[in-house]
Each structure stands twice: as C-alpha cells, then as structure tokens.
Amino acid sequence: MAEGRVGFELVSPERLLLSEDVEMVVVPGAEGDFGVLPRHTPMISIVRPGVIRVFENGAVKESIFVAGGFAEVTPERCTVLADLAMPVGEIDRAATEQQLKDAREDLADAKDDQARKVAEKAVAVAEAMLQAGQA
C-alpha cells in the first residue's frame, strides 16, 4: 500500500465492488459520518443508509449509495460490508419514489414486530436513497 493512503474496500454480498487505495473516505456511521484517513484508530461501526464519499486530491471522486451495513477500520485500511451499494448517479428517482411508497404501505399494513421492523428499514433506505439522489 502506498504511504499516506487508505486501502478502501467496498463489498456487497454478491461481489467485491471496489478495492483501491484512496486519500480519504467518508462513511455514514450509525452515530454520524466519519472520515477515514491513514492511521485511523481501529474501529468497527454500523453503517446507516447513506452515501460513501471517496476523496481524491481534496475533492469528491466517487459517491456511492449504501443501504446500511458494517465498516471495519484499521490503521491501514477501511472495509465496508454493504447490504446494497450503487453509484449515486445510477439512482432512479421515479423507481425510488415508488419503492418509498410501497415501503410506507407495507409499514402501514405490518402486523407483527418483525414485519414492522423490515418495513421501517425499507422506508429508511428509500428515504436516504431519495436524499442521496437529490444532492
């Protein structure tokens, strides 16, 4: 690994999406966004639905939407295990709005705790996705 860079890996259950050395990544953690630079304290965090930003030369190079997951940070690298990931540019507004509507209906119809939890998560993901698409 090159000096002064972070080995960043983004993995979804289906495949390894991204694996490269970058200057900095900003990950949406459960308790707020956090940036990862080299020699970061080792930590493990839950990732909330939101956008991961990859920085290169002080500017955002890539923005990737993730629907939650986990992040593991060590001094040398940052690994994000995402439930679902896609570049922000590929978010389809109309489809996402439909998703949000469906999810809200599911939430209203939810009968037990389990179903409600699933629906709540779907709503949160769709909302975050819409927000990411606008930004």
Add this chain to the structure above:
Amino acid sequence: MASLKDLRVRIASVKSTQKITSAMKMVAAAKLRRAQETVEAARPYAERMERMLGSLAQAAAGQDGAPKLLAGNGRADIHLLVVGTADRGLCGGFNSNIVREARRAAEKLTKDGKTVKILCVGRKGRDQLRRFYGKQIVDTIEDVAKPRVTFETSEGIALRIIQMFEAGDFDVCTLYYARFKSAMTQVVTGQQLIPFAVEDKAADQAEGTTGGAKAVYEYEPDEHEILADLLPRNLAVQMFKALLENSASEHGARMTAMDSATRNAGEMIDKLTLTYNRTRQAVITKELIEIISGAEAL
C-alpha cells in the same frame, strides 16, 4: 437371439438417450461456470464478515450477556439440521452424499438422547429423508436456486431459523451442504450456525492485521449492538455462501455424472452395433446356404 429389428430399435433408443445426457452435460457445464463465478464473487464478503465477527466475538466472549446467537442458550437438547440439497436429481451421488452425512449425524444425536429436527432446503433431500425421519422434518424450502441464488432468499431462510431459535424450537443448529472443490470433487460439510462457532483462523487473521498485537477496536455504537446486528446478518451470509457452493457443486456433479453416462451410452452403442452387424451377416449366410442347398437338391 434378438432379431435384427429389436437390435435396431435398441440402438436408436440408446442413441437418443445419449443425446439427452450429452445435452444435459453441456447445460450443466455452462451453469457451472456461472455458479462458480458467483461463488468466487461472494467469497470476499463472507471472508471479511468472518474476520470482523471473529474479532468482535473475542471482545464479547468474556462478557456477560453475550447475545444468544453467539453464546447459545445454554442447552444442547434439541438439534436442528438444515440439509441443503438440490431440487433435481440426475447429478450422480450429490444428493445422496449430503443426505447420508446428515443421517449419520442424526443417528448419532438420537443415540445420545437428543431430539433431532430437520429443515430441508431442496426437494431431493426431503424425498430421501422423509422415509426415515418423516415426522421430524419441520419444513421444506424449495426452488432456492430459481432462477438463481439471491441474497434475499438466504436472508429469508436465515430469518426463519432465527425466529425458530427465539421461539425455543431448537438449541443447536447445524447446516449441511456440499462445498465446491472442483467439478469432480464436492466435499460434504457440516457447519454449526447457532451458536456461532468462532474459528481460530478468523481470529488469527484479525490479530495479524495489526502486526501481531491483539486488535483493540473501538465500537460504534457498542459491541452488543453491533453484534445484535451482525450475527443475524452473518447467518444470512453463511446461508448464502452455502447455497452458492451447493449450486456450484450440484452442477459440477451433474456434469461429471452426465459425462460418464454419455460415455457409457457410446460403449453400449458400439457393442450393439457389433452384434447387429454379426447377426445381419449370419442371416445373409443362412439365406445363401438355403439357396445353394436348394439348387443342389434339384
């Protein structure tokens, strides 16, 4: 001896069987390639998940109130065997091998006085297990690989298992599937899912990443909350991995089985053709002798 017509009919039938087996072989080969690619693509996630969980489990293991999925519920009386097989046959010993392994485990557990419950993933496993453990089969999940194995399906199965666990339907859960080694070899594997078995390997890796010293992670929010999220997720991931491995193994086994079936059909055709030609010659000779001896008699 079989008449010429009988032989002709048999040759034709073996030939059409050969066509079917060789077509199946080619289809299996194509599917195998795809399945293999997905298995390899899914490996990084499972590996990293294991590594993360390994270090987390170490941190949480010594503490009180560790999640039940990790530490178990303190009993080991009821065992749930999740048996992953294929939905279709004609793939050599693939299904039987998995079922045999599961049966062996079930017999051993029964002998030790434990209760065994079985959850079948795949039709063929249920068909074979039903004869011996009809009443112990909790349910069968079918068509997991149609049109392909998705993470959602595995998540659904994992959720089901967790619900059963929380309802106290079982204490220990073990998953049986065939790990894909190559098209020729599949290794039947029994993997304990609940309580989660921390592998030394994963823990070693986690330690290795920080230069030998034990990794001291900060947790956000905290260990328990992350674990509560990570453990069900890990179950789904393990399930997903097993289903993918299983489907690659199935296609591999089918390819090998169909390859040898095609070869056997070829041999059979050769043998039948030889008999056919011999018989044909014998008939001609017999007719000639009849004509000649008829002419001589005049």
